[in-house]
Amino acid sequence: MDSSNASTKEIKNPRVIFKNLKSDYFLVKLFDNLLRKKSLEIVKFNKYIKERMNMSIKDYKEYAEKFSSIELEIKLVKKNYGNFINYDIKNEQYYHIYFDNNEEETGRSFLIENEDINSIKIIIDYQVESFKELFIYCECIESIYFKKFFRNNITNMCSMFNKCTSLKELNLSNFNTENVTDMSWMFAGCSSLKELNLSNFNTENVTDMSVMFCDCSSLKELNLSNFNTNNVTEMDNMFNKCSSLEEINLSNFNTDKVTKMSWMFNECSSLKKLDISNFNTNNVVHINKMFNGCSEQLIMEIKAKYKNIKEEAFI
Numbered sequence: 001m002d003s004s005n006a007s008t009k010e011i012k013n014p015r016v017i018f019k020n021l022k023s024d025y026f027l028v029k030l031f032d033n034l035l036r037k038k039s040l041e042i043v044k045f046n047k048y049i050k051e052r053m054n055m056s057i058k059d060y061k062e063y064a065e066k067f068s069s070i071e072l073e074i075k076l077v078k079k080n081y082g083n084f085i086n087y088d089i090k091n092e093q094y095y096h097i098y099f100d101n102n103e104e105e106t107g108r109s110f111l112i113e114n115e116d117i118n119s120i121k122i123i124i125d126y127q128v129e130s131f132k133e134l135f136i137y138c139e140c141i142e143s144i145y146f147k148k149f150f151r152n153n154i155t156n157m158c159s160m161f162n163k164c165t166s167l168k169e170l171n172l173s174n175f176n177t178e179n180v181t182d183m184s185w186m187f188a189g190c191s192s193l194k195e196l197n198l199s200n201f202n203t204e205n206v207t208d209m210s211v212m213f214c215d216c217s218s219l220k221e222l223n224l225s226n227f228n229t230n231n232v233t234e235m236d237n238m239f240n241k242c243s244s245l246e247e248i249n250l251s252n253f254n255t256d257k258v259t260k261m262s263w264m265f266n267e268c269s270s271l272k273k274l275d276i277s278n279f280n281t282n283n284v285v286h287i288n289k290m291f292n293g294c295s296e297q298l299i300m301e302i303k304a305k306y307k308n309i310k311e312e313a314f315i
Helices: 014-021 025-036 042-051 057-067 089-094 296-305
Strands: 070-076 095-099 119-124 141-148 169-171 221-223 247-249
Touching: 089 095
Parallel strands: 141 169, 221 247
Antiparallel strands: 070 119, 070 141, 095 119
16 A cells, blocks of 8 residues: 555554654654554544655654644642643643652652642643643642743743742743743742743744732842744733842843833832833823832932833823
């Protein structure tokens, strides 16, 4: 049987594909990887086989990344319990969860009180397109490390880590945010987080950053100089109640399309300086209490430097 002419119905056994690929090394290797990672739907993959049998290294990488699973490790707060992940029940089969070093999958997304589990490995298959509220209210998590994140099909990260109040460490160095449009409430309520490195974030497609860092009360510094905000329309409450924040680098912020800035720096009482010289507030409709609760000295400096900021931003 020639796999390039075979119908999808004919291929019921994955190993049939191996037989017909013959010496096509890259395609065989790709298929083998996918099969072992449990991230493969045979019918879908057969469609791609029929499209192209000869693959270059570049092609192989492209397909490998398309079908690749996202892998992450979670460390837990000792003797805590409750949910450690939240996912849509219809996508349950795409989340593979392992407790400690156990090689068998568990069917649970929660911990039982006094359960002796220290770490969790999670593998998320390529079918998942949204991480909205993925870890919301997961108060038993101490750290999350995204070990592998090649795919760029995730579009929604709204409230992804919202209210992870015990989260102390978040390694996002491998994160792919290339096509994310919604980052609202993403880190809101991460009150134990002292450091946050977002240097590799691609935000060119993001439109909503409202409440993004609200109540990150332990953060002292936040460098967002790499953020592309060309398409952002909402920034209200973005840094609200970041009471320990002493410095924010917003040097690359473009606010031309922003319409909401109310409560943006509310209760940033430790903020010593703020460079918003590149802020354009012409299209801002909601700007009330933008600097409410900031130090008197900072407010005086802002009023003196930036005459374009409306008075209602300070009251």
